[in-house]
Amino acid sequence: xxxxxxxxxxLLSWVNSLHVADPVEAxxxxxxxxxxxxxxxxxxGTEEGQQILKQPVSERLDFVCSFLxxxx
Numbered sequence: 056x057x058x059x060x061x062x063x064x065x066l067l068s069w070v071n072s073l074h075v076a077d078p079v080e081a082x083x084x085x086x087x088x089x090x091x092x093x094x095x096x097x098x099x100g101t102e103e104g105q106q107i108l109k110q111p112v113s114e115r116l117d118f119v120c121s122f123l124x125x126x127x
Contacts, residue, residue, distance in 0.1 A: 073097065088115035095122050 063082045070085070071078045075093040079085060092104035092115060107118045 091119045
């Protein structure tokens, strides 16, 4: 297993441990940002992200990036 695969497996394990959606089996399943938005909603205790999920992927990514910048 390469380092990249190890990191990917760790990310998937972490995401799946949060139980915000059905289990994710591949990093590619994260590319639409929906899981990350659900994680943000869980952290904030809101459903603010539900509106964001209706937006294009580029706006979802902006939402996730903005959250990370504000809370780093």
